[in-house]
Amino acid sequence: MGREVSESCIDSLLTEIVSSYTTRFYVNKPELAARTIEAIGYQVGHQLSERYTMDRPRFSDHLEAIKFICKDFWSELFKKQIDNLKTNHRGTFVLQDNRFRWLSRVSNPVLDDLSAKDPEALARNKAALAETKAAQATSMLLNFPCGIIRGALSNLGIPCAVSADISNLPTCSFVVRIKA
Amino acid sequence: MAPPPRSGDAIFANVDRVNAELFTLTYGAIVRQLLTDLEEVDEVNKQLDQMGYNIGIRLIDEFLAKSNVSNCVDFKETAEVIAKVGFKMFLGVTASVTNWDAEGTTCSIILEDNPLVDFVELPDTCQGLYYCNILSGVVRGALEMVSMKTEITWVRDMLRGDDAFELRLKLLKQVPEEYPYKDDE
Numbered sequence: 001m002g003r004e005v006s007e008s009c010i011d012s013l014l015t016e017i018v019s020s021y022t023t024r025f026y027v028n029k030p031e032l033a034a035r036t037i038e039a040i041g042y043q044v045g046h047q048l049s050e051r052y053t054m055d056r057p058r059f060s061d062h063l064e065a066i067k068f069i070c071k072d073f074w075s076e077l078f079k080k081q082i083d084n085l086k087t088n089h090r091g092t093f094v095l096q097d098n099r100f101r102w103l104s105r106v107s108n109p110v111l112d113d114l115s116a117k118d119p120e121a122l123a124r125n126k127a128a129l130a131e132t133k134a135a136q137a138t139s140m141l142l143n144f145p146c147g148i149i150r151g152a153l154s155n156l157g158i159p160c161a162v163s164a165d166i167s168n169l170p171t172c173s174f175v176v177r178i179k180a
Numbered sequence: 181m182a183p184p185p186r187s188g189d190a191i192f193a194n195v196d197r198v199n200a201e202l203f204t205l206t207y208g209a210i211v212r213q214l215l216t217d218l219e220e221v222d223e224v225n226k227q228l229d230q231m232g233y234n235i236g237i238r239l240i241d242e243f244l245a246k247s248n249v250s251n252c253v254d255f256k257e258t259a260e261v262i263a264k265v266g267f268k269m270f271l272g273v274t275a276s277v278t279n280w281d282a283e284g285t286t287c288s289i290i291l292e293d294n295p296l297v298d299f300v301e302l303p304d305t306c307q308g309l310y311y312c313n314i315l316s317g318v319v320r321g322a323l324e325m326v327s328m329k330t331e332i333t334w335v336r337d338m339l340r341g342d343d344a345f346e347l348r349l350k351l352l353k354q355v356p357e358e359y360p361y362k363d364d365e
Contacts, residue, residue, distance in 0.1 A: 002199060002201065003200035003295060003298070004197040005203045005272050005295055006195045006196070006197055006272070007197060007198045008195070008270060009198075009270055016231045016234055016235050017210055017231075020231055020234075025217065039213060043205075044206050047205050047209075048201065048202065077202055
């Protein structure tokens, strides 16, 4: 077993980079903040996949590399594998994690607080605003794992674009489109 | 009766843990990105400290909830708790406390093993960088939440060739606890 740290360490870092880049460095420039957080993830994915593939033979095709991400790579990071993998056999892969760890703690403190105090009087517009903000923070955070996957695959010689779909929380689907 | 305080080891054994490489490389990537975005090393030091502070003011709640530590009688006890329980329960490493001044308001926390710097080597262009500045920020933020204003500086840094990391903690003032209640409540 390698060295471990408390999960709060990584959770705190992720929360803080999202908050730093969106509220301090790139205020009102969400695209730039998103790209930067993705770039940080890319760097991490690139280095991790380098480390985790040191002792293995090269992958024979894209599917083998994707399977490595779903199994070994995901297990190192999240102590579980990707739950479901789909592909259209034309370069698009959907990696579905039924309970993505980095989302399981994303709650909505503002909303929870409001509804706990007085569910009746919960001002609808306030709630909607809080919901929007939380959703924005969540989608901003997801740039990080998308970057990790893109960085990992790029290190394996597979250029691609990665996006995340969270329409079925806490399920998170990462859509990988390999560039021809 | 309040539950007894728990040791750092006991807490660390029971918290959810992750692969330290992920944490270390993520932190490294953040520092690298800040160096690119902010250009000035001094500004990076400042921002790392600020990020740490923001983390510290949130992390103190988890620390108090999980450790069951009661009010420390003095700053000496506080420093010991940070070193033995705080560092252990989050980073999985133990630090030690030394070099007290006569007044008992300044001391050093020594860290010989630091997961933040695994695989890290600083290039010449980053000589002024306090790579672990986030840690001092975390401690400062956490202490401020329990009414202690501190000033924290790095005295020794293994990335600068020293034999250990040494954080100098200086207690500036202890803000008396105020009742958070207003008269009309």
